[in-house]
Amino acid sequence: METRAHAASLLDxxxxxxxxxxxxxxxxxxxxxLAKLEGQNPTGSIKDRVAxxxxxxxxxxxxxxxxxxxLEPTSGNTGIALALVAKLRGYPLTCVxxxxxxxxxxxLLQLYGADIVDSPPDEGSNGAVRLALELAESDAxxxxxxxxxxxxxxxxxxxxxxxxxxxxxxxxxxxxxGLGTGGTLMxxxxxxxxxxxxxxxAAAEPLPGDEVMxxxxxADGYVPPILDVSxxxxxxxxxxxESIAGLRLLxxxxxxxxxxxxxxxxxxxxxxxxxxxxxxxxxxxxxxGWKYLSAGFWDADDVEGSMERSVWW
Amino acid sequence: xxxxxxxxxxxAEVGGSRxxxxxxxxxxxxIDDLVERYPALGAQxxxxxxxxSFVNVYLGGExxxxxxxxxxxxxxSESLILLPAMAGGx
Numbered sequence: 001m002e003t004r005a006h007a008a009s010l011l012d013x014x015x016x017x018x019x020x021x022x023x024x025x026x027x028x029x030x031x032x033x034l035a036k037l038e039g040q041n042p043t044g045s046i047k048d049r050v051a052x053x054x055x056x057x058x059x060x061x062x063x064x065x066x067x068x069x070x071l072e073p074t075s076g077n078t079g080i081a082l083a084l085v086a087k088l089r090g091y092p093l094t095c096v097x098x099x100x101x102x103x104x105x106x107x108l109l110q111l112y113g114a115d116i117v118d119s120p121p122d123e124g125s126n127g128a129v130r131l132a133l134e135l136a137e138s139d140a141x142x143x144x145x146x147x148x149x150x151x152x153x154x155x156x157x158x159x160x161x162x163x164x165x166x167x168x169x170x171x172x173x174x175x176x177x178g179l180g181t182g183g184t185l186m187x188x189x190x191x192x193x194x195x196x197x198x199x200x201x202a203a204a205e206p207l208p209g210d211e212v213m214x215x216x217x218x219a220d221g222y223v224p225p226i227l228d229v230s231x232x233x234x235x236x237x238x239x240x241x242e243s244i245a246g247l248r249l250l251x252x253x254x255x256x257x258x259x260x261x262x263x264x265x266x267x268x269x270x271x272x273x274x275x276x277x278x279x280x281x282x283x284x285x286x287x288x289g290w291k292y293l294s295a296g297f298w299d300a301d302d303v304e305g306s307m308e309r310s311v312w313w
Numbered sequence: 314x315x316x317x318x319x320x321x322x323x324x325a326e327v328g329g330s331r332x333x334x335x336x337x338x339x340x341x342x343x344i345d346d347l348v349e350r351y352p353a354l355g356a357q358x359x360x361x362x363x364x365x366s367f368v369n370v371y372l373g374g375e376x377x378x379x380x381x382x383x384x385x386x387x388x389x390s391e392s393l394i395l396l397p398a399m400a401g402g403x
Contacts, residue, residue, distance in 0.1 A: 126399060208399055210321050221367030221397035235376035237394065 011088060014041055014048040015160045019168050019282075024253040025270060030278035033269050035256065036165060039288030043080045043112070045259075046161070046286040047147075050183055051081035053156035054145035055089060064143050069094060071142040073132035075125055076105035077287055078147050083112035094142070096132040098124060104291040124208060126222045147181050148224035154187030162191025165282055172196045173279035176269045178261035178286055179203035179235070182227030188284070189231060202234035204261070204268035206243065209308030236271065238264035240307040244297055246270075247289065251298060259287040260297070315343055316392040323395065326353040335393075340370060341383035343393060358395070369396045 007013050017040045022033045038046035058064035070086055070093040072079060079095035086093040093114045097106065100121035109116055117135070119128040129148065136144045147153050161184060165172065175192050177184040182203075189201040229235065238246075247263030250256045258266070262285035269283040289298070297303050314334040319327055327333060327347075337343035348355040358368055363383070370377045371394040377385045387393070 124399060207394070208396070221399065223366060223398045229376070229378050232379055235379045237371045237374045237376070237396075 009088060010042045011052055011085065014052050016164060017041060019165065020256075022250075022254050022256070022266070025249060025266060026281075027270055027274050031273040031276050031281060032279075033273055033281045033283065034169070035266075036161065036282065036284045037256070038161075038284060038286050039258065039262075041081075043077075043084050043108075044288055044290060045077040045081060046184065046284065047077040047081035048084070049156040049160050050078060050147055050153045051085045051145075053152040053160075054147065054150050055082070055085045055091075057150075057152040057155075058143065058145060059089075064091075066090060067092075068143045069141060071132060071136055071144045072096070072146065073119070073125070073128035074147075075101050075128065076109070076291060079114055080105070080108050080112055082145065083109060083114040087113050091143075094135075096128045096135065098128050102292060102294055104294060108291065129222055147183065148222075149226060151226065153181060153183035154190075154226055157184050157187025158191045159187075161284065162188035166192055166195040169280065169282070171280050172199055172282050173276060174200045174202055174269070174272050174281040175283075176202045176204060176265055176272060176281065177284040178265050179205040179227075180261075181224045184284055184286075186226060186228065186231060192282075200233045200272070201231065202236065202268060202272055203232050204236050204238050204264045206261075206264060207237050207239045209240070234272070236268045238267050240304050242267045244303060244307075247297060250285075251289070256285065257289040258285045259289055259292055261286050262289075263297075315387050315389060317343065317347065318392065318394040320396050322397055323354065323357060326357065327351045337387055339383065340372060340377050340385045340387055340393070343387055344370075344383070367398045369398055370394070371396070 018037050019034050020037060022035050026033045041048035068091060070082060070091050072082055073096040075098055083093055094117060095109055095114045096117045096119050098121055099118040119131040136142050172192055175189060179185060185201060185203050192199050243260050243263040246267035247258050250258045250266055265283045269281050273281050314336055317333050317335050319330055319333060335343045335346040337346050344358055358365055372385055373391050
């Protein structure tokens with residue numbers, strides 16, 4: 001009798017995501033745009049790679065012992081990914097989340113079994129980072145993987161995302177990913193530069209709304225320790241309106257239902273494709289649109305105003 | 314004159330303005346022009362003559378750190394955006 005291959009655990013299905021050409025989105029036929037569909041990971045985002053890698057590394061080093069409580073600042077995807085890993089490996093998890101993230105992200109965290117601590121909505125992700133660091137400092141029983149400073153984050157992309165792209169393609173001229181912690185850009189970027197030395201590594205980053213920039217001074221800004229901006233060749237700011245236009249184009253022309261950062265990345269990929277005479281642009285679409293449905297990005301008339309008041313990636 | 318967008322955290326230093334006009338052939342010159350008129354900005358934007366690490370400056374929507382840094386030439390028609398470095402990463 002024929003037996004079919006199967007995975008022993010959902011965690012074995014993390015990574016090896018599909019790469020698809022976005023033919024209708026390329027501004028010129030001589031430039032191909034390919035997208036890595038990270039929404040196909042088990043919890044629906046690229047962060048599954050990071051969550052598994054951080055927990056594996058902490059278990060291997062002996063730092064994370066059975067029953068210890070995990071703590072992580074996150075606006076959603078990393079928390080949801082960690083919640084899956086935590087559930088299957090038997091750890092309780094607390095996520096520090098800006099109070100104004102979408103209801104879908106909050107609900108998903110709860111459904112996967114995470115406890116939630118709210119951070120001030122007007123401080124964006126920086127506020128979640130600050131509060132999580134304070135909590136970890138005050139209670140040594142927490143184990144904080146801390147994606148912003150954990151080398152397992154870029155390593156997951158060096159060994160996973162980057163290798164997968166390098167093996168799939170003979171040529172990559174531009175690599176575009178969203179800038180959050182910097183993990184994807186640092187890890188996959190470094191691996192791709194080994195295979196394609198002339199590659200341009202480009203970051204797309206969100207122009208934050210005034211209302212989530214309520215920091216006391218610029219010195220309260222935050223640069224993730226794993227991010228080395230000198231390793232980026234381009235760093236492009238993408239407005240909310242451009243991200244929305246990008247995610248609508250993705251769905252309308254290609255049938256790809258992407259999240260907000262995917263819209264931004266597609267916008268940046270098209271802009272960079274315009275600059276090439278010919279070549280291959282690879283972009284990373286970090287998650288699907290499901291967690292943003294309540295925000296009405298695909299059909300509401302005036303979504304930009306409401307976008308200003310929350311953290312999207 | 315280049316338009317410079319000021320983030321909420323710096324508006325107190327510039328009398329509440331969201332956007333200012335400033336003169337200069339390079340990003341450094343534009344910042345010097347601003348600091349001359351609003352001296353309190355200097356300590357926030359610069360450290361030892363370099364751009365402070367928690368400050369990002371964008372010219373035409375691109376980070377000057379991946380362009381020519383403070384020496385990046387500025388066209389009159391271009392706009393600059395000053396932003397605090399923000400944690401992202403979902």
